[in-house]
Amino acid sequence: MALATAKAEPLTNRKLKLMICDDSNIIRRKIERELKIDRLQVIATASNGKQAVEAFRKEPADVVTMDITMPEMDGIECVENLVKIKPDVLILVISALSDKATAIEALKKGANGFLCKPFTDRQLTEALEELLRGAGNVD
Amino acid sequence: MGIFDLGRYKGIVLAITGFLVFIAIILAFNHGIAGRFADNAVGLQFLAEQQARPVALHDAGKALAEQLKQGEDIQQQLDTLGQIARTYNTALGGLTTRGMVTKRDGQVVAVPALASNEARAILDNTRKLWDGYREKLTPILNFAGSPYATDSAQQPENATAAQKKDEGAATPSYSPRGRRLVAAVDELNEYAANAEAPLTKAMADLAALVEADNASDARLLKWLQIGGMTAALLLLGAIFFYFARNLRKEEIIANRARKETEDILRTVNEGLFLLDKDLRIGSERSLALNTIFRRDDFTGLTFDQLLKDIVPEKTLRTAMDYVALLWGERVNEKLVKTINPLSEVEVHFENPAGGFDTHFLEFDFNRVKSEGSLSHLLVTVNDVTKRVMLSRELQESQEKAQAQLDLLLRILHVDPDSLTSFLSDADVSLKMVNSILKEPAREEAAFRAKIDGIYRQVHAVKGEAAALGLKTVEQRAHAFEESLNDLKTRPSLSGSDFLPLVVKLDELFNHLAQVREMLGRLVDLHQAIATRRSAGGQVSAEKVDQLLAGKHDEVPVDPGAETGSVEETSASGLERTLADLAARVANSYSKQVTLRCSGLENVPEAYRRAVKDITIQLVRNAVVHGIEEPSERVKANKSEVGTLAVEFTQRGDGYELIVQDDGRGLQLERIKEVAIERGLITPAQAAVLDPRQTMALIFRPGFSTADRVTTDAGRGAGMDLVRILVAELGGRVGLASAGGKFSKFKIWLPATQRAAA
Numbered sequence: 001m002a003l004a005t006a007k008a009e010p011l012t013n014r015k016l017k018l019m020i021c022d023d024s025n026i027i028r029r030k031i032e033r034e035l036k037i038d039r040l041q042v043i044a045t046a047s048n049g050k051q052a053v054e055a056f057r058k059e060p061a062d063v064v065t066m067d068i069t070m071p072e073m074d075g076i077e078c079v080e081n082l083v084k085i086k087p088d089v090l091i092l093v094i095s096a097l098s099d100k101a102t103a104i105e106a107l108k109k110g111a112n113g114f115l116c117k118p119f120t121d122r123q124l125t126e127a128l129e130e131l132l133r134g135a136g137n138v139d
Numbered sequence: 140m141g142i143f144d145l146g147r148y149k150g151i152v153l154a155i156t157g158f159l160v161f162i163a164i165i166l167a168f169n170h171g172i173a174g175r176f177a178d179n180a181v182g183l184q185f186l187a188e189q190q191a192r193p194v195a196l197h198d199a200g201k202a203l204a205e206q207l208k209q210g211e212d213i214q215q216q217l218d219t220l221g222q223i224a225r226t227y228n229t230a231l232g233g234l235t236t237r238g239m240v241t242k243r244d245g246q247v248v249a250v251p252a253l254a255s256n257e258a259r260a261i262l263d264n265t266r267k268l269w270d271g272y273r274e275k276l277t278p279i280l281n282f283a284g285s286p287y288a289t290d291s292a293q294q295p296e297n298a299t300a301a302q303k304k305d306e307g308a309a310t311p312s313y314s315p316r317g318r319r320l321v322a323a324v325d326e327l328n329e330y331a332a333n334a335e336a337p338l339t340k341a342m343a344d345l346a347a348l349v350e351a352d353n354a355s356d357a358r359l360l361k362w363l364q365i366g367g368m369t370a371a372l373l374l375l376g377a378i379f380f381y382f383a384r385n386l387r388k389e390e391i392i393a394n395r396a397r398k399e400t401e402d403i404l405r406t407v408n409e410g411l412f413l414l415d416k417d418l419r420i421g422s423e424r425s426l427a428l429n430t431i432f433r434r435d436d437f438t439g440l441t442f443d444q445l446l447k448d449i450v451p452e453k454t455l456r457t458a459m460d461y462v463a464l465l466w467g468e469r470v471n472e473k474l475v476k477t478i479n480p481l482s483e484v485e486v487h488f489e490n491p492a493g494g495f496d497t498h499f500l501e502f503d504f505n506r507v508k509s510e511g512s513l514s515h516l517l518v519t520v521n522d523v524t525k526r527v528m529l530s531r532e533l534q535e536s537q538e539k540a541q542a543q544l545d546l547l548l549r550i551l552h553v554d555p556d557s558l559t560s561f562l563s564d565a566d567v568s569l570k571m572v573n574s575i576l577k578e579p580a581r582e583e584a585a586f587r588a589k590i591d592g593i594y595r596q597v598h599a600v601k602g603e604a605a606a607l608g609l610k611t612v613e614q615r616a617h618a619f620e621e622s623l624n625d626l627k628t629r630p631s632l633s634g635s636d637f638l639p640l641v642v643k644l645d646e647l648f649n650h651l652a653q654v655r656e657m658l659g660r661l662v663d664l665h666q667a668i669a670t671r672r673s674a675g676g677q678v679s680a681e682k683v684d685q686l687l688a689g690k691h692d693e694v695p696v697d698p699g700a701e702t703g704s705v706e707e708t709s710a711s712g713l714e715r716t717l718a719d720l721a722a723r724v725a726n727s728y729s730k731q732v733t734l735r736c737s738g739l740e741n742v743p744e745a746y747r748r749a750v751k752d753i754t755i756q757l758v759r760n761a762v763v764h765g766i767e768e769p770s771e772r773v774k775a776n777k778s779e780v781g782t783l784a785v786e787f788t789q790r791g792d793g794y795e796l797i798v799q800d801d802g803r804g805l806q807l808e809r810i811k812e813v814a815i816e817r818g819l820i821t822p823a824q825a826a827v828l829d830p831r832q833t834m835a836l837i838f839r840p841g842f843s844t845a846d847r848v849t850t851d852a853g854r855g856a857g858m859d860l861v862r863i864l865v866a867e868l869g870g871r872v873g874l875a876s877a878g879g880k881f882s883k884f885k886i887w888l889p890a891t892q893r894a895a896a
Contacts, residue, residue, distance in 0.1 A: 092474070101457045103478045107464050113474025127474055134471035 016132070017043040019061035021052040021078065022094065023070040027117075031065055031094075034121035037128055049073025053081045060086045063131065066111065068095040068102055076106045083110035090131050094119070150385065154378045161374060165367035172360045175251070179353045182250035183346055185230070185240040190342035192227040196272075197331040199223055203279070204324045210287060210311030221280045224273070231269055234345075235262045252352035258345055265341040268334045275327040279320065286317025410520030413507065418442040418462065421515065431500065431522050433488050442518075449486040458484075458502075465504055465516055472506050479504065483527060499527040546611050547657055553607050555658070556719045561603050562655050563716070563755045565612070568596040569651070570752070570860050572644055574840055576637060586632040588818075592840075593640070594623050600647075615650055619643045662712075713739050713751050717758050721783060724762040731780040732766055734758070738787035743794075745891045749864050750796060754785055756861050757798040757884050765802030765882045775879060777801065793870075796886040805876040807833045817842060834874050838862040861886075 018040045022028050028045050035042065043061055046052035050072040052064075064082060068075035075093065082089055091111040095103055103114050112134065115127040199220040206213045233239040238253025252258065313321060400423065404411065410428040413421035420440050429435045432445065442462060446455050457480040464470050476482075481502035487495040501523045507515040550558060575592045578585075601616035622643055626636055714736045725732040742750045766772075766781035773779060786797045811825040814836045820828070828836075836842060837858045865872050865886055873885035 097477065100478045100480045101453070101460075104457055104460045104464065104480070107470050107475060107478075108460060110469060112469055113471040114478050115474070116477050130473050131471055134474070 015039055015041050016062040017041055017059070019044040019046065019052065019055060019064045021046045021049070021064060021070065021075070022067040023047050024067070027067070027094070031124065034124055035128075036121065036125045037132075039132075040128065047071075049075065049078030049081075052078050053085075056082050056085055060089065063090045063092070063128065065092050065094050065115075065128075066106070068093060068106060076102070076109055079106050079111045080109040088135075090135055092127055092131050151378075151382060154381065158371070158374050158378065162367075162371065165363065165371075168363060169360065169367075172356050172363070175356055176353065178248050178250050179252065179349050179356075181242050181248050182238075182240050182253060182349045185242075186342050186346040186349065189227065189230050189234075190339050190346070192223060192230070193331070193335045193338035196220070196223050196227065197328070197335050200324060200328045200331050204321070204328055207286060207313075207317075207321050207324060208310070213286065217280065217282065220276070224276050224280065228269070228273070231262070231266060235259075235266055250349060252349045253345060255348065255352075258348050261341050261344050261348075265338060268337055268341075272327075272330060272334055272338075275323070275330045278323045279327060282316070282320050282323075284316070286313050286320045288312040288314050288317075408521075410518075412437070412518050413515040414442055414462070414518055415515055416466065418459075420445065428520065431520055449488060450484060454480060454484060462504065462516065465506060466513065468513070476503075483523060498522055498524045542611055543653070543657070546609070546654060547661075549608055549610065550654065550657055550661065553609070555662070556723070557607060558654075558658055559716055560720060560723065561607055561609075562651060562658070563720075563752070564603065565600045565651055566752060567756060567860050568600050569644060569648055570863065571840075572596045574859055574863050576641060576644070578840055580634070583632060586634075586636075587627075589637070590623055590626055590632075594620065594627075597623065597647075609654065612647075612650060612654065615643075615647050619647060713742075713747075713754070716751070717754055717785060720755060721758050721762055724759055725766070725781075728763060728768070730762060730766050730768055732762055732783055733780055734783045734785065736785045739785065741789060742787055743891045746794070746868065746888060749868055750787065753796065753861050753864050753886065754798060756858070758783060758785065760858065761798065761800040761802065761882065765800040765804070767803050771803075775803075790887075792890050794888045794890075796888065797883065798886075799881060799883040801881050804878045804880055804882050805834055805837070805874075806878070810834070810836050814839070814842060834876065838872070 016039050018035070020028050020031050020042060022031070022045075025047070028047070032042055032045070040063060043059060044052075044055040046055055048070045052066075053073065056064075066075045066079060070078070073081075075095070079091055079093070082091065087110075092113045092115055093103055093106045093111045094115045094117060095106075096117045097103075107114065113127060113131050115123065119127075199216065203213060203216045203220060206216050230241070233241060233247070234253055238250045238255075238258060239247050240250055240253070241247050253262075404423060404425040407425045408427055410425055410431045412424035412428060415421060418441050420437050420442065422438070424437060428437060432449075437445075443455070443459060446458060450458070461475075461478070461480055464475065465472065479502065481500070484500050484502065486498050486500050488498065490496045499522070501521045503519040505517045505519070506513055507517050572593050575589055575596075578589065580586055580589055597616050597619045601613055601620060604610075604612035604616060619640070622640060626632065626640075629636065717736060718734050721732050721734045724730075739750070761783055762781075766783070767775065767777075769779040772781065782801045784797070784799045786795075786799075788795050788797075807830055810833050811820075811828065814820045815822055815825055819836060819839050819842060838861070840859045842858065861884075862872060865888070868888055870886055870888040873887070875881075875883040875885065
């Protein structure tokens with residue numbers, strides 16, 4: 001089972017792979033540019049949920065930043081798919097705070113945290129660090 | 140927790156272990172002594188046996204002697220003697236070496252009492268006696284064969300001799316060895332007779348020693364038992380005391396902790412409670428919850444039940460989803476705080492009056508972990524109504540300030556005269572609306588007529604505001620219109636349907652007042668700057684700000700200016716307004732007019748506003764309706780330019796305001812027609828009206844003679860408004876007119892004190 005293989009793979013001291021999913025080119029670049037965590041390495045970016053799932057199948061990331069409203073496949077469905085492929089993936093939902101219920105829906109599907117748009121680079125870094133700390137990957 | 144990690148039970152375990160060890164020592168000691176009793180019993184039995192031995196030995200000796208005398212076979216008796224002697228010898232040997240005795244089953248037991256010095260002395264004596272005994276015994280026991288003479292003739296006789304013994308037979312004949320044996324036996328018996336008693340007594344003495352030892356052991360045992368029991372009781376008592384004290388101490392600490400917790404929960408201002416896995420509220424909770432949730436029945440209540448009556452269904456569902464997420468291990472608690480749907484939630488409590496009280500509550504959730512796993516959610520609740528209200532007020536006032544700024548910028552772009560004119564027109568329109576609203580009406584048709592009347596006024600205001608770009612005014616007028624449209628579509632109307640309009644009207648009034656005030660400030664500022672410039676000075680930015688903020692009185696605009704000049708400024712302001720108005724209206728009607736004003740500077744402060752409104756109406760009215768077009772004037776032999784006069788004078792105990800024009804005068808027939816058209820009178824009534832009554836018609840609400848609705852007339856506001864304003868001040872309106880010559884409005888106003896009263 002996927003769960004077993006995932007558990008067998010300790011994330012502790014190696015570089016972690018990051019995938020960025022957002023339909024906005026600006027936000028994708030903003031995240032890439034402002035990422036200040038050495039251990040995270042961007043391996044893929046996706047502008048819709050479908051792309052994200054395909055990229056994730058080829059090479060599963062350890063950490064994913066996820067927009068909610070995207071064409072083709074929205075963030076909620078995408079989260080559901082990614083977690084099916086790799087149950088221990090860490091997903092940070094990045095979205096506007098207009099509808100809390102939708103964000104909660106994404107978390108119910110398996111996302112781990114939420115960051116409110118718009119965000120500063122500091123907020124992004126803190127949220128990702130907290131995400132990793134919560135999963136026991138950073139001391 | 141390891142098995143040897145006793146924690147708080149360390150004390151009791153050590154105490155019980157100590158107690159058991161003590162009991163074990165006592166028992167072992169007891170057991171030792173009890174063993175000695177058994178050994179002593181064996182010893183006593185053994186001694187009793189040995190006590191009998193010397194007698195048996197003596198008896199055996201004597202029997203041997205008798206057999207020898209009788210010439211009987213002695214071999215058996217010799218064996219008996221030897222056996223007894225050997226047994227006795229062995230016993231004595233054992234006793235002398237450390238008081239060893241041999242039990243019947245052959246087991247050897249050491250009796251300590253027999254190893255004592257006293258016993259040893261007795262045994263030494265016995266040994267000596269026995270050694271003498273043994274000397275006598277040795278030759279006898281070494282004897283073998285027959286002691287009797289060995290000739291064959293004698294042999295049968297031997298047998299008969301035995302028979303002869305009973306008949307008092309003669310002494311048998313011995314062999315030489317036999318004779319020596321007889322002598323030895325006699326010697327032995329003699330010794331035995333002497334030794335028998337001391338030997339017996341020695342054993343009895345030894346037995347006495349063992350018994351004495353037994354008695355002392357029994358005493359020791361008794362004391363040991365008493366001592367052991369006493370010690371055990373004392374130890375138990377001590378343990379009980381120690382534990383009772385510890386228990387009490389712990390109880391005190393626990394009580395104190397409980398009390399502190401209670402104090403905290405009773406005093407803390409926040410609502411605090413724990414939620415378990417079933418989302419049930421825990422028993423420990425802060426008293427503030429009662430106030431926050433207006434209830435005290437929290438026992439057994441679930442979170443869902445707590446919220447369901449006070450928040451909307453959707454919020455409740457989202458909240459329950461959120462709490463369920465927190466129970467899951469997957470989400471990061473810190474990273475979901477921002478989407479807490481209850482972080483500032485609007486709740487509604489039913490109040491006794493039957494309505495609802497709205498509050499804002501702030502919920503915060505924290506995971507409580509014990510032994511590594513999630514055991515509870517700690518929920519903190521605060522009533523943040525004041526904070527939310529304050530921030531909303533702040534936001535509102537910011538929005539208002541922004542709107543004012545926008546308005547100000549807008550006003551700066553509007554031509555001041557147009558704005559002034561608009562403001563006075565709008566004011567008149569709204570007053571008209573007010574008077575329409577106040578009109579008594581009962582029937583549906585009257586209500587509909589009211590709506591139409593109001594609609595026309597508001598719509599005009601909206602159109603003008605839009606034309607000037609006064610968005611804020613336009614928006615409010617539009618909202619008013621919408622309300623009217625809403626009323627229009629209703630199947631039936633009642634008086635109360637008009638109540639909301641009063642509020643809307645008030646809003647518009649206030650807003651226009653704001654615009655007017657702002658305009659006033661701008662004018663003041665403008666003048667201040669002009670004055671400064673002419674005085675060669677500069678107005679500082681600070682003063683400009685003050686002027687804009689309305690602190691007009693505190694700013695010394697012109698040090699040389701008298702109070703009167705300020706009055707004059709506003710009087711000349713009105714003059715200018717009227718002149719502008721007359722020129723503008725005349726221009727739009729292609730008429731020519733000159734305006735002459737006098738005495739307006741004497742209008743008392745209290746009347747300034749009303750006089751302004753009245754004169755604006757009358758001047759506009761005169762230009763539109765009174766003054767003829769130039770060609771018509773020429774035909775009537777008048778100057779092309781019409782003349783308008785506005786005079787304000789003090790008269791007796793009041794004031795008089797006269798507005799006169801040299802126009803065509805009131806056209807009575809036309810007035811009647813219009814009044815019939817408007818449904819104010821019937822044709823029959825019109826027929827009987829005298830000129831005075833006809834003229835009065837123009838003051839009726841809804842009367843308007845202009846054929847088209849324009850900014851300046853036709854909205855039926857003018858004369859009605861004048862009547863209302865004058866009536867409000869307690870004055871009177873007089874009207875004189877001569878066809879083709881003039882119209883003259885004469886308004887009397889009471890002295891201001893009366894007006895104020």
